[in-house]
Amino acid sequence: MGRMVASVVTSARVVVVGGGIVAASVAYHLALRGVEVVVVDDDHAGAATAAGAGIICPWRAHADDARYRLSAAGARYYPQLVALLAADGETETGYATVGALCVAPDASALQPLADRLRARRENTPEIGDITDLQPGEPTRLFPPLAPNLAAVLVSGGGRVDGRAITASMLRAAVRHGAVTIRGTATLDQAGQQVRGVLVGADRVRADVVVVAAGAWTAQVCAGFGAELPIGPQRGQIVHACMAGTDTSSWPAVLPAGDPYLLAFPGGRVVFGATREHAGFDYRTTIGGIGGLLPAALAVAPGLGAATMLETRVGFRPVTQDGWPLLGWLTDGLVVAAGNGAEGLTAGPVTGRAAAALALGEKPAGYLAAFDPMRFQAAARF
Numbered sequence: 001m002g003r004m005v006a007s008v009v010t011s012a013r014v015v016v017v018g019g020g021i022v023a024a025s026v027a028y029h030l031a032l033r034g035v036e037v038v039v040v041d042d043d044h045a046g047a048a049t050a051a052g053a054g055i056i057c058p059w060r061a062h063a064d065d066a067r068y069r070l071s072a073a074g075a076r077y078y079p080q081l082v083a084l085l086a087a088d089g090e091t092e093t094g095y096a097t098v099g100a101l102c103v104a105p106d107a108s109a110l111q112p113l114a115d116r117l118r119a120r121r122e123n124t125p126e127i128g129d130i131t132d133l134q135p136g137e138p139t140r141l142f143p144p145l146a147p148n149l150a151a152v153l154v155s156g157g158g159r160v161d162g163r164a165i166t167a168s169m170l171r172a173a174v175r176h177g178a179v180t181i182r183g184t185a186t187l188d189q190a191g192q193q194v195r196g197v198l199v200g201a202d203r204v205r206a207d208v209v210v211v212a213a214g215a216w217t218a219q220v221c222a223g224f225g226a227e228l229p230i231g232p233q234r235g236q237i238v239h240a241c242m243a244g245t246d247t248s249s250w251p252a253v254l255p256a257g258d259p260y261l262l263a264f265p266g267g268r269v270v271f272g273a274t275r276e277h278a279g280f281d282y283r284t285t286i287g288g289i290g291g292l293l294p295a296a297l298a299v300a301p302g303l304g305a306a307t308m309l310e311t312r313v314g315f316r317p318v319t320q321d322g323w324p325l326l327g328w329l330t331d332g333l334v335v336a337a338g339n340g341a342e343g344l345t346a347g348p349v350t351g352r353a354a355a356a357l358a359l360g361e362k363p364a365g366y367l368a369a370f371d372p373m374r375f376q377a378a379a380r381f
Helices: 021-032 066-087 107-121 162-175 214-220 286-299 301-305 340-358 365-370 373-379
Strands: 014-017 037-041 100-104 130-133 150-154 179-182 185-190 193-199 202-205 208-211 230-241 252-254 260-264 268-272 307-319 325-330 333-337
Touching: 014 021, 014 193, 021 037, 021 162, 021 333, 021 340, 037 162, 066 162, 066 340, 066 365, 100 107, 107 130, 107 150, 162 179, 162 340, 185 202, 185 214, 193 208, 208 340, 214 230, 214 307, 214 333, 230 286, 268 286, 286 301, 307 340, 325 340, 325 365, 325 373, 333 340
Parallel strands: 014 037, 014 208, 037 179, 100 252, 208 333
Antiparallel strands: 100 150, 130 150, 185 193, 193 202, 230 268, 230 307, 252 260, 260 268, 325 333
16 A cells, blocks of 8 residues: 554645545545645445446436536546556556447337437547447347347447556555555544544644545544535445456446446456445345346346356445535545445546645536535525
């Protein structure tokens, strides 16, 4: 993770609390600008970044609202971020443009989606080409699929390995001077002003603390007005292997609902995920995986002979209204969390925006919709 800090009082301009993709992005973008950064990571089991599949295809959304704009900005930013990391010697990010298949048994049911994607492409060229595929044609691109499925192929769709790109950003941040600490951070505050964090007996002072702790964000920020309504949504996900099969160029598969499917090099195929309100119950359950397996086989019966490799459990950070938290919570405290299922898509651009906020810069106008104070304001009425 980087250099360890001994039991001393340490000065840092910005402390970042969290170890997922948003926290890594905050640290990396600050370190790139020469800011002193300390990252404090509790290394929780069930971090969403470590479990998420990594599909990058946000353009299917019906609404053209702030939440969609954030995810679309995230997809747009990925090639630039990957280039920045490559310049820092980090080339193992797991990011690739492989396309995405939006599938359904009835080709006519896909027409509204195809029309929406084509209408957006003029202002969002990264969507790429939109191709209508008749039943049976998608199996040329993703052979295990059911032969009755039609699809809309979105050539700009991509995939990312959340673990790999997060590790890449943290390593690059450390090379630019960031320091990392393993431990539990509590806010060091005087009244409503945050002055840094406490990690055990250590005090780490800061001008600004950015809490990007995913589903644990409310616990870190407890004590500032109304409790932040953000918490865990458990997702269980299956990893399988099709031995001897080159899956490196297979596109993502996106039915109207779950399960999605995503392939990685080495014959690995990922499918999931459950959406469960089970608190921080870090378990793989018979009911969860038992529901995923037949649903995945209905979409891709060719996976029946694949080898089960592992199951992963992650806690998506979700808010009461389903929108992220991004903004100032109190003097010295910025919050950046709550991207939910779009975490790996929107995470890097969310972190970049939080880094800019921490430096006193004005964010893009649409990001005001994610102000964490919206819940405190509502509580007063």
